[in-house]
Each structure stands twice: as C-alpha cells, then as structure tokens.
Amino acid sequence: xxxxxxxxxxxxxxxxxxxxxxxxxxxxxxxxxxxxxxxxxxxxxxxxxxxxxxxxxxxxxxxxxxxxxxxxxxxxxxxxxxxxxxxxxxxxxxxxxxxxxxxxxxxxxxxxxxxxx
Numbered sequence: 001x002x003x004x005x006x007x008x009x010x011x012x013x014x015x016x017x018x019x020x021x022x023x024x025x026x027x028x029x030x031x032x033x034x035x036x037x038x039x040x041x042x043x044x045x046x047x048x049x050x051x052x053x054x055x056x057x058x059x060x061x062x063x064x065x066x067x068x069x070x071x072x073x074x075x076x077x078x079x080x081x082x083x084x085x086x087x088x089x090x091x092x093x094x095x096x097x098x099x100x101x102x103x104x105x106x107x108x109x110x111x112x113x114x115x116x117x
Contacts, residue, residue, distance in 0.1 A: 004037045005029050006111035009046035013056075019049050022117035023062040030066075039111070041104050042077045042096070047085050050077045050096045078104055 007026055011018045026038045042050045056063060076099045077092060089098065099107075108114055 002034055002036055003029075003112040004107075004110060005039070006108045006114045007038065007040045008108075008114070008116045009040065009042045009049055010044050010116055012045045013049040013054050017058075018117040019046075020059045020062065022115070023059055025115055025117075027062055027065055039104075039107050040075050041099070041107070042075070043081050043104070044078075045085065047077045047081045047087055050075070050092050051087065052091060052093045054093070076104060 005026070007022050009019055009022050013019050022040065026040055029036050029038055048054070074097055075095055076097045078101055079098050080101045082089070082098070092098075
C-alpha cells in the first residue's frame with residue numbers, strides 16, 4: 001500500500017547530523033516493498049543545505065541512491081525561507097525545486113507520515 005511521506009529539513013548543514021538522518025529515513029521509506037512517495041522540504045535554516053558549494057561528502061552516498069525519474073521523490077526549498085535567509089534562486093544547487101509555504105503545507109497535510117529533522 002503506497003503512502004505519502006513528508007520530511008522537513010529545518011537545520012543548517014553544519015554542526016548537526018540531522019540532514020543526513022533525514023536522508024537516511026527517506027531512503028529507508030523508499031527501500032521497502034511498496035512504491036511510496038517521499039517529499040523532502042528544506043525549510044528555515046534548512047535551505048542552507050541546498051546551496052551550491054555546501055560540503056555534501058557526508059551525505060553523498062545517500063544522495064546518489066535517490067532516483068531522478070520524476071516519480072514523486074522530490075527535493076524542495078521553501079520560497080519564503082529563501083527570502084528570510086537572503087538566498088537567491090541562483091545560489092541553489094541543481095535538483096532543488098522551489099515551492100511556496102502554502103504548497104508545502106498542502107503536501108504535508110496530504111501526507112500519511114511527517115518527520116522533521
């Protein structure tokens with residue numbers, strides 16, 4: 001039975017392991033026998049994880065396992081958080097979509113499970 005899972009990354013990429021743990025959970029959900037839909041949203045200070053040049057070496061193994069087939073497993077950054085953190089769209093690494101707070105709220109509310117890191 002397919003489930004929708006929403007994972008929010010709320011903390012910056014430096015000094016914590018939360019980002020990596022969020023990715024690990026997402027891969028665990030995707031690795032089951034069902035074809036679950038996972039959304040990973042970078043919100044607040046978490047948008048800093050989506051910047052070009054951020055050292056992702058600690059999470060690279062996890063990131064390489066995500067399929068880029070458009071099957072609903074998408075990385076988002078929250079538009080309002082970008083503005084609050086003073087980050088422009090051009091500073092984002094490849095592979096991140098931008099969604100409004102309301103759009104992400106709708107995704108979260110329609111999910112079967114929600115996790116925050």
